[in-house]
Amino acid sequence: MESADLVLSGLTKRYGDFVAVDELDLVVPPGSFFALLGPSGCGKTTTLRMIAGLEVPTAGSITLAGEDIARLKPYRRPVNTVFQSYALFPHLTIRDNIAFGPRRKGMSKREAAAEVDRMLDLVELGEYSGRKPAQLSGGQQQRVALARALINSPQVLLLDEPLGALDLKLRRQMQLELKRIQVDVGLTFIHVTHDQEEAMTMADTVAVMNQGRIEQMGAPEELYDLPRTTFVANFLGRSNLVSGKVTRSSGGEVAVEVDGATVVAPAERAVSSEGDVWVGVRPEKVQLRAPDEAGAAANHLRGGVVSDVSFVGVSTEYLVRMPWGQELTVFEQNHTSSRRLRTGDEVDLSWAPEHTFLLDAAQDATAGTQIEDE
Amino acid sequence: MAHILPTETQDAGPPAVDQQRRGPAGYLLLMPGSFWLALFFIVPTVTLVATSLYDPAGSLELGYKMTGHVQNYPTAIADYWEQIWRSLRYALVATVACIALGYPLAYAIAFKAGRFKTILLVAVIAPFFTSFLVRTLAWQYLLGDNEWFVSFLRWLPFTGADLRLINTPFSVVAGITYNFLPFFVLPLYASLEKIDHRLLEAASDLYASPVKGFLKVTLPLSMPGVVAGTLLTFIPAAGDYINAELLGSPNTRMVGNEIQDLFYAGDYPTASALSVALMVTIVVLVAVYVWRAGTDELV
Numbered sequence: 001m002e003s004a005d006l007v008l009s010g011l012t013k014r015y016g017d018f019v020a021v022d023e024l025d026l027v028v029p030p031g032s033f034f035a036l037l038g039p040s041g042c043g044k045t046t047t048l049r050m051i052a053g054l055e056v057p058t059a060g061s062i063t064l065a066g067e068d069i070a071r072l073k074p075y076r077r078p079v080n081t082v083f084q085s086y087a088l089f090p091h092l093t094i095r096d097n098i099a100f101g102p103r104r105k106g107m108s109k110r111e112a113a114a115e116v117d118r119m120l121d122l123v124e125l126g127e128y129s130g131r132k133p134a135q136l137s138g139g140q141q142q143r144v145a146l147a148r149a150l151i152n153s154p155q156v157l158l159l160d161e162p163l164g165a166l167d168l169k170l171r172r173q174m175q176l177e178l179k180r181i182q183v184d185v186g187l188t189f190i191h192v193t194h195d196q197e198e199a200m201t202m203a204d205t206v207a208v209m210n211q212g213r214i215e216q217m218g219a220p221e222e223l224y225d226l227p228r229t230t231f232v233a234n235f236l237g238r239s240n241l242v243s244g245k246v247t248r249s250s251g252g253e254v255a256v257e258v259d260g261a262t263v264v265a266p267a268e269r270a271v272s273s274e275g276d277v278w279v280g281v282r283p284e285k286v287q288l289r290a291p292d293e294a295g296a297a298a299n300h301l302r303g304g305v306v307s308d309v310s311f312v313g314v315s316t317e318y319l320v321r322m323p324w325g326q327e328l329t330v331f332e333q334n335h336t337s338s339r340r341l342r343t344g345d346e347v348d349l350s351w352a353p354e355h356t357f358l359l360d361a362a363q364d365a366t367a368g369t370q371i372e373d374e
Numbered sequence: 375m376a377h378i379l380p381t382e383t384q385d386a387g388p389p390a391v392d393q394q395r396r397g398p399a400g401y402l403l404l405m406p407g408s409f410w411l412a413l414f415f416i417v418p419t420v421t422l423v424a425t426s427l428y429d430p431a432g433s434l435e436l437g438y439k440m441t442g443h444v445q446n447y448p449t450a451i452a453d454y455w456e457q458i459w460r461s462l463r464y465a466l467v468a469t470v471a472c473i474a475l476g477y478p479l480a481y482a483i484a485f486k487a488g489r490f491k492t493i494l495l496v497a498v499i500a501p502f503f504t505s506f507l508v509r510t511l512a513w514q515y516l517l518g519d520n521e522w523f524v525s526f527l528r529w530l531p532f533t534g535a536d537l538r539l540i541n542t543p544f545s546v547v548a549g550i551t552y553n554f555l556p557f558f559v560l561p562l563y564a565s566l567e568k569i570d571h572r573l574l575e576a577a578s579d580l581y582a583s584p585v586k587g588f589l590k591v592t593l594p595l596s597m598p599g600v601v602a603g604t605l606l607t608f609i610p611a612a613g614d615y616i617n618a619e620l621l622g623s624p625n626t627r628m629v630g631n632e633i634q635d636l637f638y639a640g641d642y643p644t645a646s647a648l649s650v651a652l653m654v655t656i657v658v659l660v661a662v663y664v665w666r667a668g669t670d671e672l673v
Contacts (some may be wrong), residue, residue: 087576104581
């Protein structure tokens, strides 16, 4: 463990009977862009507020660079927050808003002014320094909030849904901007969001939270490629989860019977390798084939009927009704090939074993699907 | 970066509803109030100013002549500058006392009272259920020489046995403070109540101790309430005569008492000149104060 790590251990927050954060253990290495991803009410904001010092943990510790900061007052912690509502001081100019932290730490007016200029350059707001927050647009206010926190060079920068109030286009732009700034300044960023795309675009490491616990943590591509719970499979992107029964587990492979057919998955991609399992595959990993077409991949499910086709530009989204009644989703890139399937066409589904993952059948197959992107 | 963000203009300016707002409805809504003001403020003010320019040789019985007698002003001010000055002093001290007592009270109600908020607000307004006069008479009793409060003070080792409160400047200022405290607390409370608590969290996150957070965030944001409250306290306090009448002595007479006496004595021109002089003084003081407070907020 490196000494500058942020370490949460056994961190718990209870409000009466409600457990908002449940014995969270987490290590965030310095300089990383870490995302806490989850639906609203999953405890991600509470976790962030405990790190900031705005909530007192019920139990557990928060250690930063070897020092337990869990009971320190927020103004004594080397962390700063970019608030969801920005919380800019309405009575102060942009310049004074940004200078607020350094001035409280005892920096002279002149020194602070030089720092503020540097920050204004970083967020490209120099010409607005004399204005009040209310005279700026949402995106500009967001950048002021960022500059106001960054100027303090905190050991950890906390971002609470910082882009939530922006419209989609601006949000995409700010994601790249934030990522660029994080690389530039090299600070640890902890970013709380309910937007899985945002988390995956920006973060080195994503922790998916659900009901006060971390479901799974890892690099975005790892999480996406190999979800370990049904919640992660559904919340992070989309997944087809089909009920199956393990028939054989040997030679680094697990074979599962699905509606009479056998599909195979590498053993290391199986959470559970006996009894009932969920067989999972991402929609874009599945290929549609004409019935009895040659050259099908190892995992092959027959007897599907196209029930819906929607064209979304770069790809086409198919819904395929399987013989057991379930509808599976398939994304197909719109390559030059002119083949277009229509509703009612008969198709087989086929995909490679290395794209298959097996999950615990005891988990709810719809976990994480009902949550709307706000 | 801003120039490549066309979406930002959307929330830059107010929506174009201004034209819809301007219509006959606005003027209709203004009418009752304007009528009221014209009848009971503008007309009396004009009359007052006119009366202040009457020939002072006239009387109620003989009638007054409008002679444009500007000399009424220097005369009135020369005769009563002491009372004018005293009124302003008492009003100022009472206003400062209202800030000292009322700010913590309003702050506690807005931020710390929790579910007792409503009860405390009712308690602040409760004195209004009895008349101003009756409450002030009650203070006459409270501060009386033979009452328990004065007896208690006299019993204390560091006060003299001849200590008095009633009929002193203290009792007058205390009475004014008491009577106008709610007028300070209520607008200040409204101002404090509006402050977004997340701003205080942000201040705390940015290394401001609770005291610094108060001085840098809460206090400046509550300034509109402080200004409104002090105006509602100072202005009526400077013109008040009930407290000086009931709790004071000949040595604590305020300009309001003199104006009242002059009217009773039938010297309308001098009374009016004194009233107008007081009004102008207060307007000038208030204008300077509001202007100063306004610029302070920007610093």
